[in-house]
Amino acid sequence: MTTDLSTCVMIERKALVKALERIVKLIPQRSLKPVLQGVRIEASQGRLWLAATDLETSLLMHLGADGELARCVVPARELLNRVKASRAPFCELHGDKNVLVVNGGGVEHRLNTLPVAEFPLIPQRAEGQVICVSAGPFREALGTALAGVAETSTRYAIHGVLLEVADGVRLVATDGRRMVGVELRGDAGEAGSCQAILPPKLCKLVRQVVDKNDESTLNLYVKAAVDTQDPEPPELYLAGAGWLAHCRGAEGNFPMWRDIVPRGGSRFMVSRSELLGVLREIAPAGSGGRGVRLRLAGESSTVTYRGPETGESTGRVRTRFMGGGDSLIVTGFNAAFVIEALATLPGDQVVIEVQQNKPSTHDSVSHLPALLYDWPSRKVSWVIMPISLGLPASPESLGSNYKATA
Incomplete structure (x- = not known):
């Protein structure tokens, strides 16, 4: 049978496999609408x-290809499996x-198509205020921010990552x-400040599409809702290579x-x-959620886990006191949070x-939250809430806040 070249397209197989592998990450395994399990081509x-x-x-997504192909929709995972199994270039x-x-060479596959008219409309171009960031570093920043995202939204927690443009560009999650918080190198031009909460699904998608060492520019567009009486969240566009x-x-x-x-x-x-090494050795002992005691001191700090029945584990790390307050503070934290x-x-x-x-x-x-950050850049910072150790009031536990009683 002779193929009509006007409706035929030739493409590098490995490039198509890579694109389809990224596409299927977005497609649900099950859906009441079969067309949503398809890829439009x-x-x-x-x-x-x-x-x-x-x-x-x-x-x-778009790839370089020779020829033309009329719009159609086919099951995405089926297409990926067929193309991936081929050995032809x-x-x-x-x-x-x-x-x-x-x-793809010695084997011909025939995939039944899905109704094109039922496939939802998809934006073809981006709109809104644009923020330019480097793709690779933004991917890594999203990975860091996702570690602090809440499973559900409450008064003090949000299921998403805050993108903030104000005196720089940053991501925040709690x-x-x-x-x-992660500080980014970005350019928002003269458009002014803005905020948007990036859904975790979008963040994970970007991490799947962008390579770690990608040095290209990624453009983020924030299009605010027009109705100010009952404003909806803004539309978000991310445009890469x-x-x-x-x-x-x-x-x-998002909380203040x-x-x-x-x-x-x-x-x-x-x-x-x-x-990190000391905590990872001690953490299994305190995996029950009781946390660890951290005694921060001038030259050497101590990390301790005490189990009511299992005993005690202690490790020490070298410390340099940099001022700002008392040179001895005894506090406690969830070990898993500090490790992460x-x-x-x-x-x-x-x-x-x-x-x-x-x-x-x-x-x-009463213990207070701690701020952890890399020195000296402070590019990434964490605020971690303390856990109660049940310490009695004493000169060691209160330091300069201790007031002797009669």
């Missing part, structure tokens, strides 16, 4: 276009009535027990995160790798900044 003017959506997020696609014919993602921002109001950041506390510098924070900080010098404990009721002490 068309080719013209030297490009093959692939589109997919789950009705909340869409992804449009190039893949040929052409339409035959209600079938997409895939020829689950109510910890908060992470050969792809465009779109969704609406997550609902909710600057009010949460501790200020004016004692500063202790430690080796990130050294503290340390794992995201760049470099090996880390500063732990925390205020001295305060007197509480019944002759006990």
